[in-house]
Each structure stands twice: as structure tokens, then as C-alpha cells.
Amino acid sequence: MGFARACSVALVGVEGVVVEVQADLEAGVAAFTLVGLPDKSLVESRDRVRAAVVNSGAQWPQKKLTVGLSPASVPKGGSGFDLAVACAVLGAAERIDPASIADVVMIGELGLDGRVRPVRGVLPAVLAAAEAGYRQVVVPEQTAGEAALVPGVSVLGVRSLRQLIAVLCDEPVxxxxEPHDQGRPDTMLAGLMVPGAGMGTGIARGSAQGGGHRPDLADVAGQARPRKALEVAAAGGHHLLLSGPPGAGKTMLAERLPAILPPLTRQESLEVTAVHSVAGILPPGEPLVSRAPYCAPHHSATMQSLVGGGNGLPRPGAVSLAHRGILFLDEAPEFSVRALDALRQPLESGHVVVARSAGVVRLPARFLMVLAANPCPCGR
Known part of the structure; x- marks a missing residue:
């Protein structure tokens, strides 16, 4: 019989809650029970964790096993709890020292072969852990650079459960x-502890900010009046409407507006990066968004895709992905009236509150909106 605990983080929107993962072994028929308000994907972790532990060379305890996630009142979902569950079970079975994992926050998904895979929302999760007073975090190697953005936190990036067991037991790693899926070149070697610090720069999702050359207003020839309008909008934070026939350059100008916006401050960069991390759209190798994001949803976008929604707890919509940047609505009159009306509240307050049966989520949504429209439906 034994007991051990580790820690992980449950995300509610872009805010995190530290969750204590407790494992208890008792004599009895071998069984694995998971309690603490888990969702379907988290319940499935029982099979993933068992296979990962066995394929990592450790023995699975043949006893009655109960794993509790506390506080039980907080909804928990996703595969990011796998690593903490596996270590708590190994601690209860005395394969590793329970004291070595009691105050360590662990975030990561386990493959059946024991590999540690990246998950969404690492930055807001580590921020929540740091605010709760935790100073050691274990994450997948691919997201170690993202976690290291949080100051005052030591980050350990691992490729497999086998490596983590070796580090915790002070054995050769x-x-x-090297993982090929979703790999990031800025990650740390397994077993290396580094203090959190600012790392690199990044760009956000949007056709105007892909890799290579970024569209710039210097590319535009002529267009003196529209250029002046863009400069005034960027300087004063004014929303903008571009009206003209097809081919007049409305989209071209809107794509170049982020280039004349000032770089994000450190706090703004962390806000934007946290939203993009939860949405799973951070570019590989660029853990920090330092330029104003640009989001241009298609005119067939639904209200939920604009303001946030989805099954269970809502996920960020276009207004949140454009936080501290540009939300460009091309062919604005073609958007549904319901979708356009839903933009009023975030435009006024700078955030959006989405309520669903699984909970209420508050997401940041302070953006500069640019609309483009033809003079009439025929485009002429």
C-alpha cells in the first residue's frame, strides 16, 4: 500500500487552476479508478498511462489503484494530465521517491510507447503554476521554450517517461x-534545468504574417489616401472601413496594417501567446508572439467561431485570436447579422464572456477591427 501526489494544471479558457493528482494503492482486486470530474479524454488516460508505464520498463502495480484529481469541483479535460498521473502512480508504487514529485507541476500527454507529446495551453498553465507558488515544471521537450517564458520557474523538457524516471531517480538519462511530429528547434535537452526567461520572437496566425517576407506598407505604390487612413487608424486605435470595387487594394492594405503597429509589450506578448497556445496555433520554433496578430475569418464564419465556443468549455474565437492586433472582416456585408451583432460587446469591453453548460469562460478580445466591402452586391 502507498500514496503519492503530483501536480498538473486544468485550463478554463486562458486561466489555469493547479490540480493535485493523488494516487492511492490498496490491497484488493487490481483495478484503476479515476475520480475528480474528468471528461471523456481524461478517462481514457487510464489505458494510455498503463501502457506507457509498462513500455517504459516499469512494473504496473497489481493492486487496487485510485487516482483523484483535486479540487474535484473544477472541470478537467484533455490529455495533459497523463504525465502527472503516471508519476503519481509510480510514486505510490515506490518506483520513484514520492517526495521528489510532490511539488512539481507536470504537463504532457503520454503515447502508448512512453513518449511525451506536446499539448495545448502550456504557457497559461505554467503562468498559473507560478502564481500558485510552484517553481519546478516538467513539460514535453517541444514546448519547453514556451514554458521558459515564465520568469522564476525551472523548466525540464523531456522526450519520454523513461527519461523523466531517470532524472527523478538520479540515474543516467x-x-x-528526436521527435519529428510538431518538433520545435528551440527546445531544451532532456535533463537540463534552466530558469524561465524571455526567448526569441514570434509572429501570429494570419495570412499577413507567414514565414519569410512579411507584408509591409512600403510594398504599396500610390494609394495616398488609404495609406493615410491606415496610419491614422494605427496611431489612434481607430476601427476602419475600406470601401471600393474588387481589385482596388482593400485586402492588400489591410494585410499591411500590422506592419505599422508598434511591437507588443512584454505583458501584451504573454497575453497574446497564452491565447494562441490554448488555440494550438503557435508557430514551431517561435514560442513568443511579439508582433500584433492578424486574423481574417471567412465571411461564412458563424457567431461561435467569431466570439468563441465549441463542445464543453468554450475555446477562443477570432476576436480572441486577434487580441492586441487586427481583426479583418473581408466582404463584411456577407457576414450574418447575428455574427456581426455579437461583436458589439467585445468591441466595447475588450473581452468576451462565453457561457456554456460546462462553464463560463472569460477571454480577452481587445482588437482593432477593419472592414472591407464592395459598393454594392455586384461589386461595381
């Missing part, structure tokens, strides 16, 4: 093949 085995070599693991």
Missing part, C-alpha cells in the same frame, strides 16, 4: 530519438 537514456537517449531518445
Amino acid at each position: 537514456p537517449e531518445e530519438q
Whole structure:
């Protein structure tokens, strides 16, 4: 019989709650019970964790096993609890020292072969852990750079459960093949602890900010009046309407507006990066968004895709992905009236509150809106 605990983080929107993962072993028929308000994907972690532990060379305890997620009142979902569950079970089975994991926050999904895979929302999760007083975090190697953006936190990036067990037991760290899926070149070597610090720069999702050359207002020839309008809008934070026939350059000008916006401050960068991390759209190798994001949804977008929604707890919509940047609505009159009306509240308050049966989520949504429209439906 044994007991051990580790910590992980449950995300509610872009805010995190530290969750204590407790594992208890008792004599009895071998069984694995998971309690604490888990969703379907988290319940499935029982099979993932068991296979990962066995394939990592550790023995699975043949006893009655109960894993509790506390506080039980907070909804928990996703596969990011796998690593904490596995370590809590190994601690209860005395395969690793329970004291070595009691105050460590662990975030990551386990593959059946024991590999640690990246998950969404690492930055807001580590921010929540730091605010709660935790100073050691274990994350997948691919997201270690993202976690290291939080000051005052030591981050350990691992490729597999086998490596983590070796680090915790002070044993030689085995070599693991470098992951090819969703790999990030700025990650740390397994077993290396570094203090959190600012790392690199990044750009956000949007056709105007892909890799290579970024569209700039210097590319535009002529267009003196529209250029002046863009400069005034950028300087004063004014929303903008571009009206003209097809081919007049409305989209071209809107795509170049982020280039004349000032760089994001450190706090703004963390806000934007947290939203993009939860949405799973951070570019590989660029853990920090330092330029104003640009989001241009299609005119067939629904209200939920604009303001946020989805099954269970709502996910960020276009207004949140454009936080501290540009929301461009091309062919604005073609958007549904319901979708356009839903933009009023975030435009006024700078945030959006989405209520669903699974809970209420408050998401940041302070953006500069640019509309483009033809003079009439025929485009002429």
C-alpha cells in the first residue's frame, strides 16, 4: 500500500487552476479508478498511462489503484494530465521517491510507447503554476521554450517517461530519438534545468504574417489616401472601413496594417501567446508572439467561431485570436447579422464572456477591427 501526489494544471479558457493528482494503492482486486470530474479524454488516460508505464520498463502495480484529481469541483479535460498521473502512480508504487514529485507541476500527454507529446495551453498553465507558488515544471521537450517564458520557474523538457524516471531517480538519462511530429528547434535537452526567461520572437496566425517576407506598407505604390487612413487608424486605435470595387487594394492594405503597429509589450506578448497556445496555433520554433496578430475569418464564419465556443468549455474565437492586433472582416456585408451583432460587446469591453453548460469562460478580445466591402452586391 502507498500514496503519492503530483501536480498538473486544468485550463478554463486562458486561466489555469493547479490540480493535485493523488494516487492511492490498496490491497484488493487490481483495478484503476479515476475520480475528480474528468471528461471523456481524461478517462481514457487510464489505458494510455498503463501502457506507457509498462513500455517504459516499469512494473504496473497489481493492486487496487485510485487516482483523484483535486479540487474535484473544477472541470478537467484533455490529455495533459497523463504525465502527472503516471508519476503519481509510480510514486505510490515506490518506483520513484514520492517526495521528489510532490511539488512539481507536470504537463504532457503520454503515447502508448512512453513518449511525451506536446499539448495545448502550456504557457497559461505554467503562468498559473507560478502564481500558485510552484517553481519546478516538467513539460514535453517541444514546448519547453514556451514554458521558459515564465520568469522564476525551472523548466525540464523531456522526450519520454523513461527519461523523466531517470532524472527523478538520479540515474543516467537514456537517449531518445528526436521527435519529428510538431518538433520545435528551440527546445531544451532532456535533463537540463534552466530558469524561465524571455526567448526569441514570434509572429501570429494570419495570412499577413507567414514565414519569410512579411507584408509591409512600403510594398504599396500610390494609394495616398488609404495609406493615410491606415496610419491614422494605427496611431489612434481607430476601427476602419475600406470601401471600393474588387481589385482596388482593400485586402492588400489591410494585410499591411500590422506592419505599422508598434511591437507588443512584454505583458501584451504573454497575453497574446497564452491565447494562441490554448488555440494550438503557435508557430514551431517561435514560442513568443511579439508582433500584433492578424486574423481574417471567412465571411461564412458563424457567431461561435467569431466570439468563441465549441463542445464543453468554450475555446477562443477570432476576436480572441486577434487580441492586441487586427481583426479583418473581408466582404463584411456577407457576414450574418447575428455574427456581426455579437461583436458589439467585445468591441466595447475588450473581452468576451462565453457561457456554456460546462462553464463560463472569460477571454480577452481587445482588437482593432477593419472592414472591407464592395459598393454594392455586384461589386461595381
